[in-house]
Amino acid sequence: MKSPRAILLLLLLALSTGTALAQSRAADSLRRLLNTARRPDTTRVRRLHALVTELAATDAPQALRLGREALGLARQLRDTAGIGRGLLWLSILHRREARYDSARYYTLLARQLFARRHDRRREAKACLELSLIDQLQSNPASALAWALRGLPLAEQSQDLAVQTQLRSTIGGIYSQIGDYPSALAMLQQALRDGRRLGDQQVVAATLSNLASTYQMQKKWPQALYYFQRAVQASQRMGDVKNETTNEIGLAEVYGQQGDHTQALEHGYRARTLVRTNQDEYNLPAVQLMLARSFLLTQRPDSAVALARQALQLSQRTRSNGNIGNAADVLAQAYAALGNYRAAYEHQRLYADYQDTLAGEATQRKTSALRYGYELGKKQNQIALLNKTRQLQAQRGARQRQQLYGLLAGLVGALLVAALLWRNVYNKQRANRDLNEKNEQIARQRDDLTRALTGLREAQTRLIQREKMASLGELTAGIAHEIQNPLNFVNNFSEVSVELVEEFMDGPWQRLPEAEKAYATELLDSLTQNLQKITHHGHRADSIVKGMLQHSHASTGERVLTDLNALVAEHLPLAYQSFRAKNKDFNATLTPDFDSRVQQVNLVPQDIGRVLINLFNNAFYALQQRQLTGPADYVPELVVHTKRQRNQVQIRVQDNGIGMDEEIQQKVFQPFFTTKPTGEGTGLGLSLSYDIVVKGHGGTLSVASQPGQGTEVVISLPV
Incomplete structure (x- = not known):
């Protein structure tokens, strides 16, 4: 079954509802005006945009060329209103051609411009366009974020038309993720407002979304009723694309009820519309609908042929919804043909698509x-x-x-x-x-x-x-996937060393003396190579175990905690852990705790993890300066706690090697590390920053001088 028809919302921003004849006459009139009045002013910019509006549905390449010309002239004239309209039109035209990266680029520029001008009404339109782009690529979370950002802007500007379009979009997204009660409530309101405004585009799109929502719930009479009304509304407007999409919807519903005659009738009608109008946008959907009909009538070979064509077209245009549907059809068709390997591969592709819509994240x-x-x-x-x-x-x-x-x-x-x-x-x-x-x-x-x-x-x-749970799952997944092949590398390298030794004790003894020297040289090189593989394999194993330690998620529950006791507990723990790996390392630990720092509401496991990371980094800096510094150098780590007005501070100071300004600007980036390869994952400070700033509403800052030391300051609200 297809997802709810977010495709219909593609036409919500279409500004032309007249007949083809009226459009042609208007376009010819605008061309004459542009040819006779060539003065580069704001009037020409508006006429170019009007011509783009007329040509958008009939001559997309020409509309794109004129849209770029209008945008260039508006920028030359510093016409901010013309720039905004030009960016938004270029986004709409690129979206209709399934060039989503370009569409998103132009829309983001338009939204920034409208936000700077405090133009809430047009900023709401830009948010609607961004929501449509993400919805067309089956990214419901991002689509919903943009729509919910645009709805308050439209309400503040009292623009009921954009409010109605956004509600129709939000209703489609709720249906797409399976929240049918919320979807129906939002779509019914959009339908009422669209009728009151006389906006036939919104009415047609909302009728189609209502039909899809009932289709997803297997309420066939309601689905057929709204699809038929959507077809009628599209025919009244001369909107062939939406008419085609709704004919596909009717064919799917009849097919799901077992009425293959009606299904094929509407399917062939949709295919005729696609061929007549050269509608490449709806072509994959028509092919998938016919492929399902062939599948239901026990013709899997025909279903495979059509579904494979639809999959190739959808992958070329990056239409994630059609990719998922094509994978579903191919999985069923290959299973019917007994090709279970191909069926399993396409079933995995379909499952990945379903996870993007209904997964926990x-x-x-x-x-x-x-x-x-x-x-x-x-x-x-x-x-x-x-x-x-x-x-x-x-x-x-x-x-x-x-x-x-x-x-x-x-x-x-x-x-x-x-x-x-x-x-x-x-x-x-x-x-x-x-x-x-x-x-x-x-x-x-x-x-x-x-x-x-x-x-x-x-x-x-x-x-x-x-975020912490997602990071933990990702890190744990990567670590577990690496662990098995890594164990094989370590085990086989050790076994290979033993085989070389057995060869030296046995067959090597029987070699002629002339060949023993050459064999010995080869075996020594092989042994050295295996020892290096074992060494680096164990280094990789320690990195994987470190990643698994970072992936452990905490409860996230805040409790009143004695902060001084928490710091005093983790300081010697980190020191002993570091000395266990570095026997020759010694440092002076100087705790300086403020007695006014008492109970603080925090997550002790998370803050403890932050302290361990900071202490380990400080010990590493002290060790590096001890190895390269003067003979009288004494490594020292000082930890202060201090109570201020509405916050408490933890200051970790060391007299280690320090950092320059460029490194300080990158230390909180994920996977950035100053340690040699194999000694650091680059996750410690990034994870610490997220825990302090985003998890506890505090701040984490660093100040350092090369060759003098580093100070890291944690500030937590009381």
Whole structure:
């Protein structure tokens, strides 16, 4: 079964809905204007963009050429509005040609421009375009991130049209990842808003997404109903591409119900539309739909031929959705033909595609994105409460001014004192009610602020835990994959050394004296080579074990911890561990703990891992200077803890070899190390940075002078 029809959203930004004849007349008129008025000004830029709009659906190469000309002229004139429109149009045209890298490049430039100009409406359109590009490449997490980033921008600019397009896109993504209740709610709202706006493109795309959502749930009557309405809407607009896509959807639903006659009828209709309009975009989908029909009618050979063509076309255009569907069809067809090896290979390709949509990592990312969107709503509620309080404060100020006027009138109007006293009493009561309301609003605001702070902390922990888990899984997977072949290398090298020794004790003795010298030389070289293989194999084995140690994930639960005790526990532990590998190394350890540093809320396993990494790096720097420094050099490591206003600090100082400025700028990058090959993985400081900064909201900094030493400072919030 196909994924929900994100393909239809490809046409959401199409600006042309007239007939082909009207488009041709408009295009001819614009060409005449451009040929007669050649002055390079902003008017020419807008006319070029209008001609691009007319030609986008009928002459893509010409539209691309004119779009580049318009962008170049807009940049020459420094026409920022024209630059933004030009970038967005080039992105749309490249996306329609399945050139997604170029499309993403132009859209990112457009979004940056709109963000600098604080143009929220067009920035929301750029986010929509980026979401469509990622959705077409079956990257639902990134597509959802861009859509949820664009929706608040569209809401702030009160652009209902872009809001509706984004909701239709978000609904399609929810359906794609299997969240059908959320998808249906979002798509129904988009359908209502699209009809109210009279936006037939959005209505047609949303109808198709609703049909696909019901198809994924195997609710065939609803799927057929919405696909048929989507076909009718596409025919009314003259939108052949969407009509083709919906005909494919009808064929799939009939095929899934077992009605092969109707399935083939709609399938051949879709194929006719593709051939008539030379629609290479929908061609793989038509081939896959017919291949499924052949598969269901026990014709696996025909299914293989069509599915292989579809797979080749999809791989050329990098259409991940069609690649996954083609792999699924080929796996079933090869299995029916008894070619189980090919079936297994294509089944693995299909499983990899499914993992990108429904894997745990994708689910965690999409959940975190929706979580962040809810946080944004909370922030808007707090802003609204603050604004309400300001308005009521202004109203109270006006009431106080009226009260002062009444009091002044009391001096000159003793005859109406009773009436004035009554008015004063009423105003005071109103002020008391107003003060009570202000206090209530302040309490609500404070409660929401605390809730928002808690949600932010939870989101930060969730993201950090996910990152640490992903890094651990990746590292452990790589290490385990390397471990087996590495064990074979070590074992066979040791066995080969023993075989050489046996040869020296046996057959070598029986060789003629003239050949013994040459054989001895060869065997010595072979023995040296095997010893080197064994040495380097053991070095690689230690690296793999180090990677496995880095992959161990912590619980991520923060607890109140005595920070001084934690540092005092890990300092001698790291020192003894380093001396166990370096017998001749000795250093002076100087702890300097601030008694005001007491209980700190942190993850002790993670901070302990950071301390071990920092201490080991310091010991290594001390050892290197001890080997190359003067004879009277005394290695020393000083560890300070200090309590400041809202944070605590851990300062690790050594008088080792130090680092220059260039190395200091790279030390926190993953896999960067200053140690020789085989002595460091380059993961320690990168992992430490993530734990301190992203996991605990602190800071990690380094300061160093070559030949004098290094100081690393950890700052953690209290």
